[in-house]
Amino acid sequence: MNRTELIAFLTIISILIVMPALFYIYNNTLEVERAAAQPNEVVVLGWTPEHGGWQPNKIVLMEGVKTKLVVIAMDTTHSLIIPDYNIDTGPINPGHKKEIEFTPTKKGVFIFFCGTVCSATHHYMTGTLIVEG
Numbered sequence: 001m002n003r004t005e006l007i008a009f010l011t012i013i014s015i016l017i018v019m020p021a022l023f024y025i026y027n028n029t030l031e032v033e034r035a036a037a038q039p040n041e042v043v044v045l046g047w048t049p050e051h052g053g054w055q056p057n058k059i060v061l062m063e064g065v066k067t068k069l070v071v072i073a074m075d076t077t078h079s080l081i082i083p084d085y086n087i088d089t090g091p092i093n094p095g096h097k098k099e100i101e102f103t104p105t106k107k108g109v110f111i112f113f114c115g116t117v118c119s120a121t122h123h124y125m126t127g128t129l130i131v132e133g
């Protein structure tokens, strides 16, 4: 086997074995990162009712599936309360967020609302949590 044949042989081995192995490793590593970057997460934006209120104001979750609520106060200080799940973010300053992780354990329709007086129409700042089985 001369030098040219050796280079050709190594190139073919590289294409047949090394490249698929690298692709396999890369792809599996990517799968893990994808899973880590996308947990079951719901982002809820808090605007005063004059500017739209909770967005979304209807959250649908699956019973028994651990979920992270990411609540962001957009324009002024808000807090999100879900009494039936004993959840209260406490005040969230504008531009800041709070994350709540919980597992819905009871099916049904539950109300959530803002617990911080944020505007003259604050009492309209409500939403619905629907937990399906």
Ligand SMILES: [Cu+2]
Pocket: 078, 079, 114, 115, 116, 117, 118, 119, 122, 125
């Ligand atoms: Cu409010």
